[in-house]
Amino acid sequence: MSDCEAIIYGSGAWGRKAYWAYLYRYDVICYVDRNPRRWGTRLNGLEIRPPEVFTQHSEAVVILAIDNAAGIEEYIWSLGITKIERYCYDAAESLEPAMIYGTGTIAREVMRTCQKRFRVCFFVDAADRPGEFFEGRRIITPQKMQEYPDACLIVPDADAGSLKSIRETFPGDILLHDCGRGIRPALSRMEDHHPCVFVDVTMSRQKKQGEGVARVADRLWGELSKFGTDMIPVWDMHGTLVTDFAYAGREREEMQVVFQKGDTLLLLDPSVGAYCRDFQQILKEAKRSGTRILAVVHDFIPNDFPELFSETICKIFFRWHDLVLSEADGILCDSKHTVKKAREYLAEHQIRREAPLTYDTIPLGGDMSLSSMKTKIRSLLKSFMMELPVFLVVGTIEPRKGHRTVLQAWELLRRTTSSARLLFLGHDGWLNLEIKEAMELHQRKDFLWIKDADDAELAFAYQHATGLIEASVDEGYGLPLVEAASFGLPVICSDIEVFHEVMGGEAIYVPVNQPQKLANAMKKVLLEGKEKQPVLKHVPTWQDAGRKLLHVLRGTAKPITNEC
Incomplete structure (x- = not known):
């Protein structure tokens, strides 16, 4: 390990992966994040600290582990820190972090056979051997491995008898390895079952509710789960689908599908394309077994407006949609x-198929379940909404x-009236410097941006706003439009094809990128x-969406066409 210190900027998905990529290049001492709620918490055994820590470690290498690093890099340079590296995570090419249980001949063989798939970071040995290495990797104790739940633990079959005690110590994914069958989850196999609908929730289970398409996937799964126990949530455990009965609130032993x-x-959530190599x-x-494969597709906007x-989003998008289609x-x-x-994508990318592709539409629901929303509305949002008319985005x-x-x-x-306020509700995205x-020029009492509003606060905003504005260049649907309509909120939106399909004549349309007309x-x-x-x-509901989806799954819905 290098004596050079490093600090990882960003404690999200990229930050988690960056730790493993730089573990043996630098002495990684901590994470830095702008979110005060994360300060003092730990990730991969390291404390998450505020940006002020940079001034205490001016000689450290700063690893930027965020998708949109513009602006941040300039800020770090202004502090006199010149050693900056950008980490770009590509799930389709990167290796998954792993630990191997044991040290010796068998453990060495496990490392040799799995190194094309996993980045082996540690070996685990019950004996306390501080500072010792095996095959160039640090040896840690079973107690220490609790600090690294993001890494899977590979257990040789010879140690399978220790699985019970290992599970009591390690909260992460456990895989078994044998020379004949390779690597597999340490779970029983779900064989000889009645026909099931396996619903992939790989992304939903690891995202906070309310983030992008995961919110849609959550609502669709919520409706599907009402239709019987043959609807089984599953997720990708390092290339193998396993059940996630816990996600459905069912007390059953998890199994390998x-x-x-x-x-x-x-395939309920298109952002699972980050795991394209596994899928x-x-x-x-699935195809070899005669299993029918259906995939939810929300839009093709990166193809039309790359x-x-x-670059990372586009790369994942094209890999996934080429595979699915x-x-x-x-x-x-x-x-x-x-x-x-x-259809246009199929023709443009000349995707070959063995049989025609079927198409169905599942319009998303606009209703929001207010009875289940128990989160308190922050006082800042309440006071902002109550005094003057507010336009919501x-x-x-x-x-x-x-x-x-x-x-x-x-x-x-505002040149003609000073009585209107503007509220943005949305996560910090990309290419948005x-x-x-x-927005910073408008940071005054009549403008507010909330990055982490939950469903309760979103519903509160819909209830009390004067109008919703959706000025998108393109969309696959436009969920905020129908949500706003469910609260009786007028919609001002772009004059684009999909918005006319969703709203008909019951919206105020303005040309794209025309500020004066808006x-x-x-x-x-x-x-x-x-x-x-x-x-x-007539606002579509999630119950409507769930029933239509059920008809498609049962084969009782008439597809739009069977022609490609």
Whole structure:
């Protein structure tokens, strides 16, 4: 291990992975994150600290483990720190971190056979051997491995008798290794079962509710789970699907999935494309067994507007959609607009298929279950919403969503009236430095950006806003539009095809990237009052979406077409 100290900036998914990539290059001493809620907590055995720690370690290497590093790098340079490296995580190419149980001939063989798939970081030995190394890796005790739940533990079959005690010590994923069968989960195999619908929740189980498409996947799973125990949530454990009965609130032993003829595999969350390498094998196994494969597809926007996304997002998008459109039996889209885009993608990328692809649409629900929302509304949001009219914008801060246009329109509006406020609810996204710089110019009492609003606060904003603005360049559906409509909130939105499909004539349409015309629409709502604006009367519900999805899974729904 190097004597050179390193600090990892970012404690999200990339930060977790960066630790393992740099473990034996530098002496990684801590994480740094801007979020005060994370300060003092630990990740991979290291404390997460505020940015002020940089001034105490000016000679350390700073590893930027975030997707959007623009601006951050300049800030670190301003502190006099010159040794900066960017970590770019690519799940399709990176190795998964792992520990091997034991030291000796068998452990050495395990490392040799799994090093193309895993990044072996530690060996585990019951004897306390501080400072010792085996095969160039540090030896740690079983008690120490608790600090690294993100790394899987590979146990040789010869030590399988110790699994019970190992499980009591280690909370992460445990894999078994034998020379004949390779690496597999340390779970029983789910064989000779009745036909099941295996619903992939790989991404949903590791994301906070409310983040992007995981929120949609959560709601769809919530509806599916009402229809019987043959709906089984599963997730990717290092290339093998295993059950996640705990995710469904069922007390059952978790098992390794073995596909059988008559089963269905539903890929509910497209962002699982981050695990594309694993799913290439999983989908092949499903097809060999005669399992039907269905995949939810929300949009094809990175194909039409690649300049609006980071290189990493585009790479994952293309790998995943090329795989799904070649291997799945059918895709489920939010809108007919997305179905059209899917056909165009198939032709443009010349994707070969063994059989025609089927298409179905599952319009997403706009209803929000207020009875289940017990989170308190922060006082800052309450006071902001109560005094003056507020225009609401919902969505991740990224170029496609049109936040810059909204800010420009709001400035034009304020030249004629000072009575309107602007509220952004959305996570910090990508390629958004210019947008955030523009937002900083508006950091006053009439503008507010909340990055971490939950469903309760989102519903509160819908209830008390004057109007919703969705100025997107393109969308696959437009969930905030129907959510707003469920609260009787007028919608001002881009004049794009999919919004007309979702809202019909019950919205105020403005051309894309036209701040003046957007300002005129906002002024119209203020002058006439929101009660006189068009509002969508028939809002689709999540129950509707769940029932339609069930019909597709049962084979009783008529697909749009069987032609590619």
